[in-house]
Amino acid sequence: GQQLNQSPQSMFIQEGEDVSMNCTSSSIFNTWLWYKQDPGEGPVLLIALYKAGELTSNGRLTAQFGITRKDSFLNISASIPSDVGIYFCAGQLGGAQKLVFGQGTRLTINP
Amino acid sequence: DAGVTQSPTHLIKTRGQQVTLRCSPKSGHDTVSWYQQALGQGPQFIFQYYEEEERQRGNFPDRFSGHQFPNYSSELNVNALLLGDSALYLCASSRNRISGANVLTFGAGSRLTVL
Numbered sequence: 501g502q503q504l505n506q507s508p509q510s511m512f513i514q515e516g517e518d519v520s521m522n523c524t525s526s527s528i529f530n531t532w533l534w535y536k537q538d539p540g541e542g543p544v545l546l547i548a549l550y551k552a553g554e555l556t557s558n559g560r561l562t563a564q565f566g567i568t569r570k571d572s573f574l575n576i577s578a579s580i581p582s583d584v585g586i587y588f589c590a591g592q593l594g595g596a597q598k599l600v601f602g603q604g605t606r607l608t609i610n611p
Numbered sequence: 612d613a614g615v616t617q618s619p620t621h622l623i624k625t626r627g628q629q630v631t632l633r634c635s636p637k638s639g640h641d642t643v644s645w646y647q648q649a650l651g652q653g654p655q656f657i658f659q660y661y662e663e664e665e666r667q668r669g670n671f672p673d674r675f676s677g678h679q680f681p682n683y684s685s686e687l688n689v690n691a692l693l694l695g696d697s698a699l700y701l702c703a704s705s706r707n708r709i710s711g712a713n714v715l716t717f718g719a720g721s722r723l724t725v726l
Contacts, residue, residue, distance in 0.1 A: 601654050
């Protein structure tokens with residue numbers, strides 16, 4: 501079945517550093533999404549990507565939709581303590597279709 | 612504007628029991644999806660409800676069933692609970708669109724522990 505592979509599985513960085521994580525798939529998706537999940541909460545949408553090759557920013561976050569529609573990356577610049585959490589990529593085939601999630605990247609920041 | 616609300620937040624059941632989880636979608640949303648998130652994993656799609664009918668279903672057994680009410684709220688029922696059903700159950704709502712992406716808003720989840 502469809503599966504998304506995220507890397508790295510975990511990251512330990514210093515406050516102020518830049519972060520990069522990516523997601524690959526064996527299947528093509530028409531929409532890629534990046535979510536963040538804090539402990540005890542549901543995932544919160546960070547960035548949505550709708551077109552192959554699209555580069556989108558949301559504050560300190562930047563994400564790109566791969567040209568092949570099989571991969572995406574998320575960058576966080578100048579990390580701050582509130583960036584701690586688990587980041588999930590998710591692919592979606594169509595507007596009403598289910599989301600297929602990766603296994604997550606856990607980000608830990610040392611002050 | 613209230614987002615997606617789920618109840619209960621935590622519950623403990625024993626093997627073989629049945630459980631019902633509830634979800635109220637975000638105002639203006641008419642589609643409800645349920646996801647199961649095991650510890651340390653990403654959410655897995657269970658099913659989606661629209662216009663009170665199951666529109667899509669993931670790879671889950673028939674022990675998992677659901678319902679959507681006329682006010683768009685939804686229930687997830689799990690029968691004959693197994694230890695492996697222990698997980699965070701997430702409800703997500705969205706506005707049905709003919710074209711374009713269907714952005715989901717997630718609730719905080721119901722954490723089910725099966726002993």
